[in-house]
Amino acid sequence: MNNLPLFDKPQKITSQFDTHSDIVLYHGDVNDFVETLPDNSVKLIITSPPYNLGKEYEDRVSIEQYLAIQTQTIAKFDRILKPEGSICWQVGNFVEKGEVFPLDIYYYPIFKELGFFLRNRIVWHFGHGLHTKKRFSGRYETVLWFTKSNKYTFNLDLVRIPSKYPGKRHYKGPNKGKPSGNPKGKNPSDVWEILSQEWEECLWDIPNVKSNHPEKTIHPCQFPVELVERFVLALTNEDDWVFDPYSGVGSALIAAVKRGRRAMGSEQEGAYVSLAHERIQSFLDGTLRTRPLGKPVYKPTGKEKVSQRPQEWTQVTQSRLLEEQEKYE
Numbered sequence: 001m002n003n004l005p006l007f008d009k010p011q012k013i014t015s016q017f018d019t020h021s022d023i024v025l026y027h028g029d030v031n032d033f034v035e036t037l038p039d040n041s042v043k044l045i046i047t048s049p050p051y052n053l054g055k056e057y058e059d060r061v062s063i064e065q066y067l068a069i070q071t072q073t074i075a076k077f078d079r080i081l082k083p084e085g086s087i088c089w090q091v092g093n094f095v096e097k098g099e100v101f102p103l104d105i106y107y108y109p110i111f112k113e114l115g116f117f118l119r120n121r122i123v124w125h126f127g128h129g130l131h132t133k134k135r136f137s138g139r140y141e142t143v144l145w146f147t148k149s150n151k152y153t154f155n156l157d158l159v160r161i162p163s164k165y166p167g168k169r170h171y172k173g174p175n176k177g178k179p180s181g182n183p184k185g186k187n188p189s190d191v192w193e194i195l196s197q198e199w200e201e202c203l204w205d206i207p208n209v210k211s212n213h214p215e216k217t218i219h220p221c222q223f224p225v226e227l228v229e230r231f232v233l234a235l236t237n238e239d240d241w242v243f244d245p246y247s248g249v250g251s252a253l254i255a256a257v258k259r260g261r262r263a264m265g266s267e268q269e270g271a272y273v274s275l276a277h278e279r280i281q282s283f284l285d286g287t288l289r290t291r292p293l294g295k296p297v298y299k300p301t302g303k304e305k306v307s308q309r310p311q312e313w314t315q316v317t318q319s320r321l322l323e324e325q326e327k328y329e
């Protein structure tokens with residue numbers, strides 16, 4: 001990963017778009033904000049839209065109504081996106097009466113109809129979350145990465161990760177004996193497991209879980225800065241504009257600014273806009289805590305108390321469970 005750029009001029013946060021500003025935080029509806037943006041100005045639109053789950057910032061409507069509203073907004077993005085630009089749409093499931101509607105399936109035709117090209121469907125996998133009783137517990141969400149054209153920015157070298165077996169060598173052919181990997185690292189693939197246990201626990205909004213992720217705020221479903229950072233590095237260049245249409249507490253903006261890009265966001269809730277303002281300012285002052293990009297996901301050693309079976313569970317031994325399961329084989 002490349003080093004953080006150091007800004008050589010003070011960064012200004014404005015509340016309206018201005019070609020001279022570096023960071024724009026708009027308090028209001030995304031549709032109004034987009035009208036104020038010039039044609040072909042944004043390199044990356046990255047967001048986690050409302051999922052229509054009835055969270056505190058949204059009114060739950062039918063899935064058809066929800067998608068109709070989203071389609072109208074997404075159609076406005078084509079004009080402002082640069083020809084080499086990308087849209088990254090991060091979604092999970094809409095759930096109604098226990099039935100699951102994976103939102104990326106519904107969003108794909110909307111973008112395709114508008115002429116966008118899908119480059120990856122990235123699976124963002126996490127090891128923790130709510131435990132469901134009538135279906136398997138959900139442990140991933142996805143990010144649909146679309147480009148506006150076939151000529152798009154993709155800086156793979158900036159997001160390569162260390163290879164697991166860098167010492168592997170070709171065992172036959174003209175390169176026999178030579179290292180087979182890339183000295184810059186390997187392609188991070190389309191399955192991303194970049195988060196720590198502490199993040200996952202608070203991301204899923206479990207009541208009374210003491211959140212100890214360094215980035216946690218009052219927002220119920222905040223982006224980890226680290227997730228956006230990888231997209232910012234790969235899909236934009238320094239000074240490009242990155243836009244989060246549903247910017248919440250400003251995580252995507254922080255990721256963009258952290259990597260020397262210009263950042264803008266629109267958010268309807270005043271409390272989130274104020275927090276975003278504070279977080280971006282503390283980032284600029286060097287006091288915001290964020291989880292570093294590429295920090296390994298925490299893996300228990302088995303020695304921690306929480307990794308061991310509670311003594312109260314002696315009646316339900318693992319071997320008894322296996323016996324039960326074998327009856328049905």
Ligand SMILES: C[S@@+](CC[C@H](N)C(=O)[O-])C[C@H]1O[C@@H](n2cnc3c(N)ncnc32)[C@H](O)[C@@H]1O
Pocket residue numbers: 028029030031047048049050051057058219221222223224245246247248249250251252266267268269272
């Ligand atoms: C899933 S959250 C995004 C959180 C964000 N990624 C973060 O890290 O804080 C969706 C956000 O969209 C905002 N929102 C919903 N409808 C909006 C609209 N029409 N215009 C602007 N913001 C909207 C909500 O208030 C909410 O904060």
